[in-house]
Amino acid sequence: xxxxxxxxxxxxxxxxxxxxxxxxxxxxxxxxxxxxxxxxxxxxxxxxxxxxxxxxxxxxxxxxxxxxxxxxxxxxxxxxxxxxxxxxxxxxxxxxxxxxxxxxxxxxxxxxxxxxxxxxxxxxxxxxxxxxxxxxxxxxxxxxxxxxxxxxxxxxxxxxxxxxxxxxxxxxxxxxxxxxxxxxxxxxxxxxxxxxxxxxxxx
Amino acid sequence: xxxxxxxxxxxxxxxxxxxxxxxxxxxxxxxxxxxxxxxxxxxxxxxxxxxxxxxxxxxxxxxxxxxxxxxxxxxxxxxxxxxxxxxxxxxxxxxxxxxxxxxxxxxxxxxxxxxxxxxxxxxxxxxxxxxxxxxxxxxxxxxxxxxxxxxxxxxxxxxxxxxxxxxxxxxxxxxxxxxxxxxxxxxxxxxxxxxxxxxxxxx
DNA sequence: GCGATAACCGTACGGCTATACCGTATAGCC
DNA sequence: GGCTATACGGTATAGCCGTACGGTTATCGC
Numbered sequence: 334x335x336x337x338x339x340x341x342x343x344x345x346x347x348x349x350x351x352x353x354x355x356x357x358x359x360x361x362x363x364x365x366x367x368x369x370x371x372x373x374x375x376x377x378x379x380x381x382x383x384x385x386x387x388x389x390x391x392x393x394x395x396x397x398x399x400x401x402x403x404x405x406x407x408x409x410x411x412x413x414x415x416x417x418x419x420x421x422x423x424x425x426x427x428x429x430x431x432x433x434x435x436x437x438x439x440x441x442x443x444x445x446x447x448x449x450x451x452x453x454x455x456x457x458x459x460x461x462x463x464x465x466x467x468x469x470x471x472x473x474x475x476x477x478x479x480x481x482x483x484x485x486x487x488x489x490x491x492x493x494x495x496x497x498x499x500x501x502x503x504x505x506x507x508x509x510x511x512x513x514x515x516x517x518x519x520x521x522x523x524x525x526x527x528x529x530x531x532x533x534x535x536x
Numbered sequence: 537x538x539x540x541x542x543x544x545x546x547x548x549x550x551x552x553x554x555x556x557x558x559x560x561x562x563x564x565x566x567x568x569x570x571x572x573x574x575x576x577x578x579x580x581x582x583x584x585x586x587x588x589x590x591x592x593x594x595x596x597x598x599x600x601x602x603x604x605x606x607x608x609x610x611x612x613x614x615x616x617x618x619x620x621x622x623x624x625x626x627x628x629x630x631x632x633x634x635x636x637x638x639x640x641x642x643x644x645x646x647x648x649x650x651x652x653x654x655x656x657x658x659x660x661x662x663x664x665x666x667x668x669x670x671x672x673x674x675x676x677x678x679x680x681x682x683x684x685x686x687x688x689x690x691x692x693x694x695x696x697x698x699x700x701x702x703x704x705x706x707x708x709x710x711x712x713x714x715x716x717x718x719x720x721x722x723x724x725x726x727x728x729x730x731x732x733x734x735x736x737x738x739x
Numbered sequence: 740g741c742g743a744t745a746a747c748c749g750t751a752c753g754g755c756t757a758t759a760c761c762g763t764a765t766a767g768c769c
Numbered sequence: 770g771g772c773t774a775t776a777c778g779g780t781a782t783a784g785c786c787g788t789a790c791g792g793t794t795a796t797c798g799c
Contacts, residue, residue: 344641434637438547477705489688502680563778
């Protein structure tokens with residue numbers, strides 16, 4: 334959408350109704366026809382990009398499941414999708430981050446932000462539960478602290494990578510993040526999968 | 537400063553030169569006398585609040601060192617200072633986050649953001665090195681990946697706590713974060729300090 | 740075919756903003 | 770005493786923004 338294009342190219346402040354209309358190649362009046370106010374437009378854009386990222390991750394996870402990969406590896410691939418390791422994910426991160434910044438003041442945006450984060454956390458918790466069933470995770474482990482930790486690590490690593498895209502102290506970002514993510518997952522997924530019914534992972 | 541007060545009370549968009557002057561009880565002209573442009577004013581405010589937080593953490597760490605606590609525990613206290621677990625830290629987090637959001641578009645703000653993060657990471661890395669010297673950390677461990685991981689966990693946990701201040705699934709935020717931080721530190725600080733018996737500091 | 744509804748454009752307007760500018764006063768220095 | 774720099778207040782202005790509004794074309798059920 335035009336809003337995201339403007340944000341990633343010229344920053345959030347550059348997003349005006351007139352400019353958005355120009356970017357999309359339509360008139361101001363038509364924008365108003367679809368969105369009564371500017372806030373409504375921004376909310377829609379945030380929702381749009383959030384679900385877009387989410388679907389991309391879901392697709393990646395589905396692919397991993399169909400290849401019958403271990404849950405830990407599927408999860409690692411999904412979480413890596415949130416790290417700004419290439420240009421695409423980097424602009425995506427910029428846009429998401431800009432919206433999250435505004436969400437501090439606009440409750441409607443905050444709701445989307447919180448809901449997105451909650452959904453991600455719930456997905457991770459479900460993956461841990463699945464891991465318990467198939468033997469990758471110890472049976473008497475509470476999935477939620479692990480989910481919070483893994484979600485936090487993903488968020489935090491994304492920030493670190495964004496700020497230092499070239500890595501730290503000569504260690505490339507890709508190696509750094511993948512080794513950290515593997516270690517974090519290894520703290521929870523300690524065993525190997527016995528058998529696993531992939532149908533349970535579907536939403 | 538008046539800028540931070542406005543941000544935390546009314547959001548970043550409410551920060552105008554006129555309103556800032558009114559909040560500070562001075563005239564617009566005087567603000568212009570000190571800061572040639574609004575951006576300059578914001579940059580100064582960001583720098584101000586960043587160093588303020590940093591000094592608070594440093595004080596906390598210094599206190600821990602003087603009490604001869606294990607490095608891991610000193611570090612835990614310092615990192616917890618960045619989590620929005622009470623009203624003070626929450627508004628501080630809001631302000632820092634608002635600036636970080638603008639930093640996506642304003643290079644001068646981004647520089648402060650990056651520099652602050654780098655300094656925190658360097659401090660953690662130094663703590664790990666100190667841990668190696670005194671026996672809390674294995675001698676042949678690279679401090680930087682550990683520092684990146686711990687910094688990322690802190691950032692990420694702060695986000696989680698901000699979004700869900702009451703915790704997750706009935707687990708209070710304070711317990712959740714402290715157990716996660718302890719586990720993360722425990723992954724690096726595996727030994728006990730030779731010089732001091734840390735058992736009396738343990739719960 | 741025709742009325743209604745939706746898609747679409749252009750512009751006018753009131754409000755807010757950053758900032759340039761001018762005026763004053765106070766304090767330090769020669 | 771004068772002179773200059775700094776501290777401070779008030780205001781004018783040009784520009785941009787969101788949004789209201791009136792007009793035009795296209796679509797479609799009946």
